[in-house]
Amino acid sequence: MGAMNEYAGQNQRVGHLERERAEQYLSEAYAQGRIDEDEFERRIDRTLNARTRGDLxxxxxxxxxxTAQYFGPHPAYRPTPPRDSVELPGAKGAAGIAHLLPFVSWIIGPAFVxxxxxxxxxxxxxxxxxxxxxxxxxxxxFALGMLGIWFVPDVLLALAWFAWVALTVIGAVKAFAGENWTNPLLRVIPWKPLTEK
Structure with missing residues (x-):
């Protein structure tokens, strides 16, 4: 029996993460000179078209x-990144969009995400x-608007609005980049209805 038949779960479906890891492993083998360019292209084609572990x-x-147990899991089957990882597919995009949604949906968009x-x-x-x-x-x-009727000049309201836009956009840019940035004004405010952990 070949190695493929010895491996349990040959019919288990594979996803993008397994294929990407397999591509990376084949790229390393090619870079090390263990396979030539034609063989690399054939193997990459097989990897991209793989539907099951047996195909991969x-x-x-x-x-x-x-099936070599002493080497640990095959590179394509290593554990996926932790759930809180920035590197999960779509994590940065969803985070950045959550910061931009208040422009069109106020708090509803971020609450939905x-x-x-x-x-x-x-x-x-x-x-x-x-x-x-x-x-x-x-x-x-709201507070500035109420005070604005009597005390706060319109210029202050305009500056507050520009600050909100700027800090919201900065938050989105940092989230799209995968950075853990905290709005400087929220650092000093202890009131946080949704936990940021």
Whole structure:
């Protein structure tokens, strides 16, 4: 029996993460000179078209011992990044969009992203930051508007609005980049309706 038949779960479906890891492993083998360009292209084609673990393992035939337990899991089957990882597919995009949603949906957009994201995930943390910032700034605008009737000049309201836009856009840019940035005004405010953890 070949190595492919010995491996349990040959019919288990594979996803993008497994294919990407397999591509990376084949790229390393090519860079090390263990396979030539034609063989690399054939194996990459097999990897990209793989639907099951058996299909993916076939791309590594005679290159690596797929069932070798002492080497640990095959590179394509290593554990996926933790749920809170910025590197999960879509994490940065969802986080950045959560920061931009207040421009079109006030707190509803960030609240929705928060609700559908996994607890502890990067997207959920950033959605909470966006929600908290939008709610705090809305309360501040309301207070300034009420005071503006008697005391606060319109210029101050305009400056507050520009500050809100700028800090919201900066939050979105930082989230799209995968950075863990906290709005400087929210650092001093202890009131946070949604947890940012």
């Amino acid at each position: 393992n076939a791309a590594f035939a005679d290159l690596v011992p797929v 928060y609700a559908v994201s996994s607890p502890g995930s990067y997207a959920r943390r950033e959605a909470a930051k966006s929600f908290n910032w939008t709610l705090f700034s809305s309360a501040l605008f």
